[in-house]
Amino acid sequence: MDSYDCIVAGVGGAGSSALMHLAARGCKVLGLDRFTPGHDRGSSHGDTRIIRMAYFEHPDYVPLLKRAHHLWGQLEEARGEKLRFETGLLQAGPAAGFIVEGVLRSAREHSLEVEELGAAEAAGRFNGFALGDSMEAVYEKGAGYLLVENCVRAHAEEAVRQGAQLETGVSILGWSEQENRVTVETDRGSFQAANLVITPGAWAPELLQTVGVPLEVRRKHLYWFRCPGEQYRDSSGFPSFVFETPGGFFYGFPSIDGESIKVARHCGGQQVADPLEICRELEEEDLASVRDFLGNYLPGVEEELTRHEVCFYTCTPDEHFIFGRHPGCERVVFAAGLSGHGFKFTSVLGEMLACMCSGEDHGLPVGFLDAGREGLFPA
Numbered sequence: 001m002d003s004y005d006c007i008v009a010g011v012g013g014a015g016s017s018a019l020m021h022l023a024a025r026g027c028k029v030l031g032l033d034r035f036t037p038g039h040d041r042g043s044s045h046g047d048t049r050i051i052r053m054a055y056f057e058h059p060d061y062v063p064l065l066k067r068a069h070h071l072w073g074q075l076e077e078a079r080g081e082k083l084r085f086e087t088g089l090l091q092a093g094p095a096a097g098f099i100v101e102g103v104l105r106s107a108r109e110h111s112l113e114v115e116e117l118g119a120a121e122a123a124g125r126f127n128g129f130a131l132g133d134s135m136e137a138v139y140e141k142g143a144g145y146l147l148v149e150n151c152v153r154a155h156a157e158e159a160v161r162q163g164a165q166l167e168t169g170v171s172i173l174g175w176s177e178q179e180n181r182v183t184v185e186t187d188r189g190s191f192q193a194a195n196l197v198i199t200p201g202a203w204a205p206e207l208l209q210t211v212g213v214p215l216e217v218r219r220k221h222l223y224w225f226r227c228p229g230e231q232y233r234d235s236s237g238f239p240s241f242v243f244e245t246p247g248g249f250f251y252g253f254p255s256i257d258g259e260s261i262k263v264a265r266h267c268g269g270q271q272v273a274d275p276l277e278i279c280r281e282l283e284e285e286d287l288a289s290v291r292d293f294l295g296n297y298l299p300g301v302e303e304e305l306t307r308h309e310v311c312f313y314t315c316t317p318d319e320h321f322i323f324g325r326h327p328g329c330e331r332v333v334f335a336a337g338l339s340g341h342g343f344k345f346t347s348v349l350g351e352m353l354a355c356m357c358s359g360e361d362h363g364l365p366v367g368f369l370d371a372g373r374e375g376l377f378p379a
Helices: 015-026 059-080 098-110 119-125 148-161 201-207 282-298 342-357
Strands: 003-009 029-033 046-049 089-094 115-118 135-139 143-147 165-168 174-178 182-186 189-198 215-228 238-246 248-252 260-265 305-315 323-327 333-336
Touching: 003 015, 003 174, 015 148, 015 189, 015 342, 029 148, 029 182, 029 189, 029 282, 046 059, 046 115, 046 342, 059 098, 059 148, 059 260, 059 323, 059 342, 089 098, 089 119, 089 305, 098 135, 098 238, 115 119, 143 148, 143 342, 148 165, 165 189, 174 189, 174 201, 201 215, 238 282, 248 282, 323 342
Parallel strands: 003 029, 003 189, 029 165, 089 238, 189 333
Antiparallel strands: 046 143, 089 135, 115 135, 174 182, 182 189, 215 260, 215 305, 238 248, 248 260, 323 333
């Protein structure tokens, strides 16, 4: 049986990053995944993911984001490939709502540059939006989007270039820790390593059950609608956006192809028991809510649907990540429960996991993501 310094179980967003950072440190590392990196059967696909800095979810994420931005830049340079696009980000909602207050709080605590805009000012500046009079907006110029599949493939390919072994078409059945090694059981036999990184995405409830945090996998829909007007194109300066509305939280991107615009509902989602058996058909109630959002806030976008995909959110009870060393297994580290807002962090999550396996101090404050934290289970 071959033995490795480290095995990475799950080579998606965070796993492909961990694989690359471990290989860069000279580790003998094996990546295992059921699918080929950049696939459309998990959480990291659908062309784009928003990247931002003034984080409304919690200010404690900002130091991680600063490092993540730097690492995305390093990956672009190493690959000679553009992965980030700075479109700006318009975030809007009630003045006392979760998004606007959260963005401003993070900006104050970390001295980040954002611009506060009234509803009329935002709609006038960014042709194509219609904001209600009671709404406020915050604009972050340096935000934008990542090309999600390209990022995963870039990390994985760079990992292999630096010496990592990547095996796909492998189903991970379980794992166990012995005195000086970890064994991973798969449908293609057993593999052993000194350390194990578990980055399982939607398969976290199975592989991380012993961490003791209930993780709920949700089916989420991504939509592309026809928008022939030039005002919605990235080349016209239309920004990425996140809106808090009475109908829920919605997000979207400028038109990349000049013909369609991607929009989705961030809240809600149907619970999934088995990610391999998911229904990928349209859900009319969800689609209707997104069309209502477009009619109210992006009235120039047509109702015609040009494309539809399904992805997963894997959510913790408080919708903050769980990250760290397994509480019962010293040789096992993990990142999971990214709760629908984690892809932008995968560059830094992978680096931190590699540091933990290599005995290095990553130097970043991650106590707020500990699986044993207070407040993880809201009352």
